[in-house]
Amino acid sequence: MLCELCGKHQATTYSKTIINGEYTEMYLCSECAKAKGIGINNIFSQTATDFSSFLGSFFGGGLPSRTSATRCKSCGSAFTDIARSGKVGCAECYSNFYEELLPSIQKIHGNIQHRGKIPTGASAEVKRKRDIEKTKRELEQAVKEENFELAVKLRDKIKEMEGGGNHDSN
Amino acid sequence: MTATEKWYEKSGEQGDVVISSRIRLARNLKNYPFPHLLSVQQKTEIAMKVKEALEQSNSYIAKEFQFISMSELSAAQTGSLMERHIISPEFANDRKGKYLLLTKDETVSIMINEEDHLRIQVLTEGLSLEKAYETADKIDTLLDNALGFAFHDKLGYLTQCPTNIGTGLRASVMLHLPSLQSSKVVERLKDNLSKIGLTLRGTFGEGTQALGGMYQLSNQVTLGISEETAIENLKSVAMQIIENERSVRSQFCKRTETQDYIMRCLGTLKYAVLMSNQESMKLLSAVRMGINEKLIEEDIAKVTKLMIILQPYTLIKNAEKELSPTQRDLLRAEMLKEALNQ
Numbered sequence: 001m002l003c004e005l006c007g008k009h010q011a012t013t014y015s016k017t018i019i020n021g022e023y024t025e026m027y028l029c030s031e032c033a034k035a036k037g038i039g040i041n042n043i044f045s046q047t048a049t050d051f052s053s054f055l056g057s058f059f060g061g062g063l064p065s066r067t068s069a070t071r072c073k074s075c076g077s078a079f080t081d082i083a084r085s086g087k088v089g090c091a092e093c094y095s096n097f098y099e100e101l102l103p104s105i106q107k108i109h110g111n112i113q114h115r116g117k118i119p120t121g122a123s124a125e126v127k128r129k130r131d132i133e134k135t136k137r138e139l140e141q142a143v144k145e146e147n148f149e150l151a152v153k154l155r156d157k158i159k160e161m162e163g164g165g166n167h168d169s170n
Numbered sequence: 171m172t173a174t175e176k177w178y179e180k181s182g183e184q185g186d187v188v189i190s191s192r193i194r195l196a197r198n199l200k201n202y203p204f205p206h207l208l209s210v211q212q213k214t215e216i217a218m219k220v221k222e223a224l225e226q227s228n229s230y231i232a233k234e235f236q237f238i239s240m241s242e243l244s245a246a247q248t249g250s251l252m253e254r255h256i257i258s259p260e261f262a263n264d265r266k267g268k269y270l271l272l273t274k275d276e277t278v279s280i281m282i283n284e285e286d287h288l289r290i291q292v293l294t295e296g297l298s299l300e301k302a303y304e305t306a307d308k309i310d311t312l313l314d315n316a317l318g319f320a321f322h323d324k325l326g327y328l329t330q331c332p333t334n335i336g337t338g339l340r341a342s343v344m345l346h347l348p349s350l351q352s353s354k355v356v357e358r359l360k361d362n363l364s365k366i367g368l369t370l371r372g373t374f375g376e377g378t379q380a381l382g383g384m385y386q387l388s389n390q391v392t393l394g395i396s397e398e399t400a401i402e403n404l405k406s407v408a409m410q411i412i413e414n415e416r417s418v419r420s421q422f423c424k425r426t427e428t429q430d431y432i433m434r435c436l437g438t439l440k441y442a443v444l445m446s447n448q449e450s451m452k453l454l455s456a457v458r459m460g461i462n463e464k465l466i467e468e469d470i471a472k473v474t475k476l477m478i479i480l481q482p483y484t485l486i487k488n489a490e491k492e493l494s495p496t497q498r499d500l501l502r503a504e505m506l507k508e509a510l511n512q
């Protein structure tokens with residue numbers, strides 16, 4: 001592939017930037033990359049100016065009003081780190097910064113609900129959660145009907161189910 | 171024909187316009203941060219886990235993989251992988267901690283520690299997105315069972331960049347569009363495509379400079395759309411472009427001037443002594459069109475193969491020695507002569 005800026009040299013650098021509020025990917029040769037201030041190892045480190053607009057457009061002015069001290073428990077990233085680098089730290093970040101990320105996700109995809117493949121492991125987990133909910137409703141009903149023998153059985157079943165996804169009940 | 175024939179050595183469905191189909195799935199392991207926050211040691215740990223997961227699966231495909239540590243490759247070997255579309259340009263940068271699993275026929279590759287932990291890629295000849303997805307899906311399921319991929323109820327598969335979450339699927343087709351390119355239709359097409367969430371970019375260059383009239387049509391949106399629908403959409407748009415290219419092409423090739431141009435291109439390829447990559451791409455593109463329009467009798471797959479193997483890094487890699495630009499141009503011309511004067 002040739003450099004997308006000069007079209008003359010072989011592209012060696014891959015860059016992601018915001019141009020006119022649009023998130024774009026570019027393949028550049030080393031000369032053009034250097035001219036644009038994009039290093040080989042950290043393509044974001046020297047493009048701080050580009051990324052001020054990144055903050056504005058990509059993350060939709062959605063910088064949180066809460067204290068920036070909030071960090072992902074799993075990888076230690078703060079949301080400001082993510083907004084600055086354009087890189088999410090880990091899978092847990094998506095749960096920890098869900099509200100902050102949502103506006104930009106909506107902007108990128110025009111959608112916020114996955115409709116594709118579900119991994120077999122995850123579908124088992126979804127099913128397990130659903131089963132627990134169902135058993136809890138049965139327990140409520142049993143208590144209401146003063147069927148305490150059944151209620152004790154259901155309570156133990158829930159305990160066992162909540163204990164872990166690995167071992168199946170019965 | 172041998173079993174290790176590469177995608178660019180055979181012509182597939184809609185082969186007059188479609189060179190290849192590609193499916194790429196972005197996946198991450200649950201219990202590690204994304205690659206930019208990993209040490210080289212952690213990256214290697216992940217690579218070993220992936221390698222092991224493949225080896226311990228009973229799948230027939232697992233035996234086909236070669237395990238490559240990217241930092242041990244030469245610049246030419248790395249560049250050639252890029253030219254053959256096996257790895258991304260980003261993957262060729264800073265190769266420490268990056269690993270590649272590649273099947274012998276180069277159909278399936280797994281980039282480890284690119285932007286995401288895993289990029290599972292399947293490349294097949296012609297228009298064959300469903301077939302390519304089927305293979306990618308199998309490998310994904312197999313690896314997920316062993317490794318456990320990061321997944322969110324609402325956001326789907328999680329990736330370092332939010333542009334890839336959801337299915338993590340990038341489907342693309344490589345199209346040969348010499349007529350749409352020279353009639354400038356491509357530029358208008360690009361704008362319209364971006365409105366429906368697709369992109370069209372030069373495979374070996376960009377815009378009007380797209381070398382050899384080769385373009386890559388891909389989907390952009392990955393969240394809120396199923397894999398099947400994304401592939402279906404891409405395929406139906408590709409078919410429209412293919413029909414368009416064909417009709418312009420046949421009009422175009424009826425003109426004596428076009429026929430003269432195409433035959434001159436063939437003549438230059440057959441007899442030139444020095445040939446740059448840029449020129450050879452341009453001439454081969456015209457000849458490829460001439461073959462499709464029955465102006466030239468030649469094997470179409472041979473021409474596609476030449477476009478791939480005559481690129482600079484691949485030329486050096488196959489020669490197994492350093493070549494100066496002039497030596498490359500000399501060798502390229504020789505190889506063209508040999509291939510086309512049979």
Ligand SMILES: [Zn+2]
Nearest residue numbers: 003006029032
């Ligand atoms: Zn350049």
Ligand SMILES: [Zn+2]
Nearest residue numbers: 072075090093
């Ligand atoms: Zn995190």
